[in-house]
Amino acid sequence: MPVIIESSHQRSLSYGLCPGARPDFSPLARNDLSMLIEQNRLLHTHAVPAMETLYQQIINTHNMVILTDAKGVIVHSLGDDDFLEKASRVALQPGVAWSEESKGTNAIGTAIAEQTATLVHADQHYLQANHFLTCSAAPISDHQGKVVGVLDVSGDQRSFHKHTMALVRMSALMIENQLFSASFEDSITLHFHARPEFIGTLMEGIASFTPGGRFLSANRNGLFQLGLSFSALQSHTFSSLFGMPVSAMFDHYRTAAPGLLNLCMHSGVRVYGRALLLLRNEVQALSGNNERTSSAATHASQAAQVANARRLSGLRYLNTGDPQLEQVINKVNKVLGRDIPILVMGETGTGKELLAQAIHNDSPRAMGPFVAVNCASIPETLIESELFGYEDGAFTGARKKGSIGKILAANGGTLFLDEIGDMPFGLQARLLRVLQERMVTPLGSGKSIPVNVELICATNHNLRDRIARGLFREDLYYRLNGLVVKLPPLRERTDLEIVVKKILATESNGGRYTVSEEVLFMFMRHKWPGNFRQLTNLLRTAIIMAGDEYEIGLRHMPDDFLDDIDMHPAVDKGVNADKMIAAGANLEEMEHSVIVKSLEAHGGNVSATARALGVSRNTIYRKVPHLK
Numbered sequence: 001m002p003v004i005i006e007s008s009h010q011r012s013l014s015y016g017l018c019p020g021a022r023p024d025f026s027p028l029a030r031n032d033l034s035m036l037i038e039q040n041r042l043l044h045t046h047a048v049p050a051m052e053t054l055y056q057q058i059i060n061t062h063n064m065v066i067l068t069d070a071k072g073v074i075v076h077s078l079g080d081d082d083f084l085e086k087a088s089r090v091a092l093q094p095g096v097a098w099s100e101e102s103k104g105t106n107a108i109g110t111a112i113a114e115q116t117a118t119l120v121h122a123d124q125h126y127l128q129a130n131h132f133l134t135c136s137a138a139p140i141s142d143h144q145g146k147v148v149g150v151l152d153v154s155g156d157q158r159s160f161h162k163h164t165m166a167l168v169r170m171s172a173l174m175i176e177n178q179l180f181s182a183s184f185e186d187s188i189t190l191h192f193h194a195r196p197e198f199i200g201t202l203m204e205g206i207a208s209f210t211p212g213g214r215f216l217s218a219n220r221n222g223l224f225q226l227g228l229s230f231s232a233l234q235s236h237t238f239s240s241l242f243g244m245p246v247s248a249m250f251d252h253y254r255t256a257a258p259g260l261l262n263l264c265m266h267s268g269v270r271v272y273g274r275a276l277l278l279l280r281n282e283v284q285a286l287s288g289n290n291e292r293t294s295s296a297a298t299h300a301s302q303a304a305q306v307a308n309a310r311r312l313s314g315l316r317y318l319n320t321g322d323p324q325l326e327q328v329i330n331k332v333n334k335v336l337g338r339d340i341p342i343l344v345m346g347e348t349g350t351g352k353e354l355l356a357q358a359i360h361n362d363s364p365r366a367m368g369p370f371v372a373v374n375c376a377s378i379p380e381t382l383i384e385s386e387l388f389g390y391e392d393g394a395f396t397g398a399r400k401k402g403s404i405g406k407i408l409a410a411n412g413g414t415l416f417l418d419e420i421g422d423m424p425f426g427l428q429a430r431l432l433r434v435l436q437e438r439m440v441t442p443l444g445s446g447k448s449i450p451v452n453v454e455l456i457c458a459t460n461h462n463l464r465d466r467i468a469r470g471l472f473r474e475d476l477y478y479r480l481n482g483l484v485v486k487l488p489p490l491r492e493r494t495d496l497e498i499v500v501k502k503i504l505a506t507e508s509n510g511g512r513y514t515v516s517e518e519v520l521f522m523f524m525r526h527k528w529p530g531n532f533r534q535l536t537n538l539l540r541t542a543i544i545m546a547g548d549e550y551e552i553g554l555r556h557m558p559d560d561f562l563d564d565i566d567m568h569p570a571v572d573k574g575v576n577a578d579k580m581i582a583a584g585a586n587l588e589e590m591e592h593s594v595i596v597k598s599l600e601a602h603g604g605n606v607s608a609t610a611r612a613l614g615v616s617r618n619t620i621y622r623k624v625p626h627l628k
């Protein structure tokens with residue numbers, strides 16, 4: 001038996017636990033659980049996406065992914081618990097404690113006690129009741145090296161796989177890096193590695209400094225590469241660790257297309273680095289003098305905003321099973337990093353900006369800025385200076401210090417031009433020139449600055465229509481539409497059920513809310529003119545209305561929504577609801593009748609029917625069993 005397990009058994013014995021005892025799997029009371037989730041909100045927020053990704057790797061292996069707090073109490077669990085006996089299912093649910101004190105030797109508790117990644121397999125568990133499990137756990141530390149939680153994969157011991165531990169470790173590292181980046185609002189963050197291709201990967205070191213250059217913290221790999229302990233690093237500065245004054249680092253970023261920093265660590269080892277400046281408010285110059293906003297600073301500020309707001313979303317999180325969307329994601333995946341402009345079409349609220357952000361996050365430019373500009377919301381008179389920037393003195397008045405503009409702010413990253421159809425005609429030629437020449441000339445400046453951006457545009461207009469009406473330049477259209485994708489409106493999506501579940505989980509911060517069959521059916525009939533924006537708002541309010549009742553029913557729906565459904569039934573053509581009600585049909589019968597009618601209308605094609613009704617094919621098969 002490994003030493004670590006042996007010492008854990010001794011500790012378990014000293015806690016007075018008996019190997020044959022029945023473990024106590026009673027979870028925390030609901031209020032205490034809500035409090036626990038609240039206390040661990042940051043950890044929870046950053047861990048959930050990594051848990052979902054991890055779960056994708058082990059799906060169908062009879063394993064669960066578990067997140068606990070620093071004391072081993074489960075905060076969130078995810079996955080298939082079918083492998084557990086009914087009585088044990090509760091054991092891996094939120095609110096149950098897995099500390100060594102309560103369950104004896106187990107991966108979660110022992111990882112906390114030993115502060116290291118731990119595998120506990122089958123009879124290595126102290127309690128016999130847990131011998132059927134195999135568990136791999138890795139502690140998650142915050143930016144000060146303090147363990148704040150544990151990530152664990154637990155499953156039937158017969159499903160043991162030797163790669164699981166490595167996956168858990170990597171995912172825990174990912175969460176630590178996310179937590180690290182979220183911990184400093186006013187700081188310089190340096191991402192570094194001896195090999196440039198490792199920057200932006202899990203292997204990179206990350207170190208944070210105050211804007212003046214004093215050391216704040218480093219992540220696990222950062223400490224390893226620097227070869228110093230956390231406490232020894234406290235007396236260091238950016239310059240003493242990397243042989244470059246912060247002012248020189250900023251000079252480097254003042255060039256239009258800065259490459260990686262070439263640094264020499266205090267140990268003599270050469271590393272490459274990319275620095276970001278994260279500032280809470282408007283960006284200021286750093287190096288002691290009052291220089292105006294620098295491109296590096298703006299670049300970094302944008303990156304910080306992205307980092308904080310949406311760093312977690314990637315294309316795979318958007319793929320929830322709708323075939324139209326899946327096609328979009330497949331197409332987009334093929335052009336990632338290929339410098340092909342993407343044009344996203346779709347009604348309002350279908351997630352065009354979210355898709356653009358996900359494309360950016362999955363692209364090789366993810367470490368660069370993501371800059372979104374809504375061409376419809378900026379007054380026509382301002383859009384030119386917003387986009388192209390202006391020199392000192394180009395305007396008289398308060399903002400005379402100059403601005404680099406959104407295009408240059410996106411340098412090295414992605415520029416997202418939303419509502420491109422509303423771009424003023426006169427500016428379209430200027431934008432086209434920038435795209436062709438890859439140079440920007442700020443207003444009032446005779447100097448052109450090279451720029452390197454990936455372009456994603458979105459529109460809910462028919463651009464060809466606008467070209468025909470003389471409102472949009474044809475040459476710009478052909479420059480923008482390298483890849484054109486169309487996001488389906490919500491009423492055409494077949495994954496509505498999953499989408500609803502996902503939004504409920506996000507909006508209730510991992511709570512267990514569901515919608516009743518009736519509500520789901522109603523959702524499937526709705527036209528959703530506001531798409532995701534409307535659905536999200538509706539569910540957010542419904543959660544509040546439902547409160548302690550975890551199932552959202554019709555009574556939790558706002559009246560205007562119910563009225564709307566009556567006025568705009570999306571799919572009841574051919575089914576006479578009045579007659580059915582008069583005949584005393586219940587909802588299930590009506591639903592059945594709607595599906596059968598729709599099947600008839602689609603010549604018996606289940607996929608087309610599912611698409612039309614906004615449900616999955618499985619739902620159709622489930623509701624009309626004779627189709628099988």
Ligand SMILES: Nc1ncnc2c1ncn2[C@@H]1O[C@H](COP(=O)(O)OP(=O)(O)OP(=O)(O)O)[C@@H](O)[C@H]1O
Binds near residue numbers: 350351353458532533
């Ligand atoms: N797949 C999704 N799951 C959950 N929420 C989503 C999804 N897609 C979009 N949303 C949410 O819906 C809202 C609208 O999304 P977004 O701004 O990306 O849409 P849009 O198509 O760009 O809208 P508009 O055309 O009005 O600018 C946002 O709050 C976003 O977070």
